[in-house]
Amino acid sequence: MINFILRNIWQRIILLIFISIISHAIVHLAPGEPALVDPSNPRMKPEDIQRIRTAFHLDEPLHIQYVYWVQDLFTGELKSFKDNQPVMGKIWQRFLNSLPLFLIGTLITWFLAFPVGIRAALNRDSMFDRTSTFFSYALISIPGFFLSYLCIIFMVKTFDVPVIGMQTFGLEEAPLLFRSMDRVWHLTIPALMSAIAGTAILSRYVRSQMLEVIHQDYIRTARAKGLPEDQVIYRHGLRNALLPFITMFGLTIPGLIGGSVIFETIFAWPGMGRLGFEAILARDFPVILTLNFFSAVLVLLGTLISDVLYAVADPRIKF
């Protein structure tokens, strides 16, 4: 087991190195430089541009720049091009903002998708199955921001839910209880919206997985033994159907960065996706590269965790 984990970690570290090299190359080779973001600014003289390029090591060959970046990243010295703030600090702050949104979104997704999927599978071709199938396809097919706008019109008019930012302005001095309730209230709609597409996809998976399992021999055996139906479905069926979802769970972790750009932009939520988007607009290479690096770390971590959990959960897997 230890060997298996160590070997996996080793392979992933090698992958990570290649990923960082490729992403470094993509970002640096693409046209557009931090010095050229504002070409019409009359106060930018060629000397200034030269000075900026020297300060950011943009004149060095690519591989030297890569070494500089890695060195700065691991000594914590990496500074943003835009405002000279430490990159790690910026990302950490945004990470804390993104985390609750991601967690609540994931919780909603998983808690909604499973009951819907299981019920649809058990009553195959029933009215419920057909409706849920149709709605999940519709929700997968609708552009996320279009749905969000429809929702904003409806929700704000009906329930008075806030849809912008993370807290009500002027409430910074309020007692902790009020502030946290305010935060939860602000979280509602963004979390719900970012959960919807995931719920639709996941419930389809749950359905097909359950359908596969309930035709197995061991389910028939369990029924033949005269076990109560609930026990057959949830203990014998669901537990076996759950296995592939360990992998799915590992793959949701990177959604923390990549999946949230649109929703964080709509709801003015200062999270990591927005940080990345702003960094791209400003050609802020250190921030883009570090975010890419971390999301790759998250993907690899997610797959590692799911591999290990899979091995723990399924006794048929041997090392």
Added chain:
Amino acid sequence: MNEPITNADALSPSKGLFQERWDILKRNRMAYASFWFLMFLLGLAILGKVFTQFVVVFDPKVVRLSEKFLPPLTTFTSTLTPKEDAPTLGIYLLGTDELGRDVFARMLEGTSVSLTVGFVAVGISLTVGIFFGGVAGFYGRMKLGFLTVDTLIMRFVDIMLCFPTFFLILTVVALLPPSIYNIMIVIGLTSWMGTARFVRAEFLSLRDQDFVIAARSQAIPEWRIIFIHMVPNAIAPVLVSATIGVATAILTESSLSFLGFGVQPPDATWGNILADGKTFLFDAPWLTFIPGFTILFVVLAFNLCGEGLREAFNPKLRSAP
């Protein structure tokens, strides 16, 4: 003496593979309807291309500043706008936008552009995916130095899968000069990994089958074996996922438009009509609803059709008739 022949007549006539699949698809009413809807859309896209560019019947580019924000089905009554700028039939079928352009003409133009983005992006991803998957599956055992070809390619696929796709697309599109071709290429080059895995898996099982060995024994060149003999046998699941890929590409383009990096004006796509319209959500809701629901229905049709095809081509998923 004629007995055996009558017996054979009594049996149902044998059906070709394609005919059989087609009948299964027909039984799934929603998928079948989606299929015809998509065919209709394809026709519409071609007509739209013709009528907005070559024989200009509906001109999407005419700006009429005195005719801003007219709701759908308004008849043309303006005295300020010159007669030759009037919309065809003298009616704004789907209203006008913030520059007084005819939304119907723009949607018509957008149909062909959006579908082109979808199809070209998927075409690129299929080409790259089939190439890498085929090479990995066919030449997998060959060694390059101390690594096999298979390891090399599949590790590369793993690396590509580790990038957050939308973020990567955004990075590249934002850094490159804005052009419709860049968007197609970038969407295509970031979505081929699934296809490559499919094709590789199929090739691994095909490469030791008799028909391939027979082809090899006739000294048929290897590229011919791969592309003429093996790819057609591996293509079905790939084409199914391609149908859904077109839907994803259209959605990705609209998300990019929302962030301002999609297809740039004056080219109209459903995505950028929707993204521009959202600013006027309260004053001119049709500018949001028309492209929004169009995207919804078209993507839904692609998804349902793809799902129906998947069921038709995969006997395991089929419900008992």
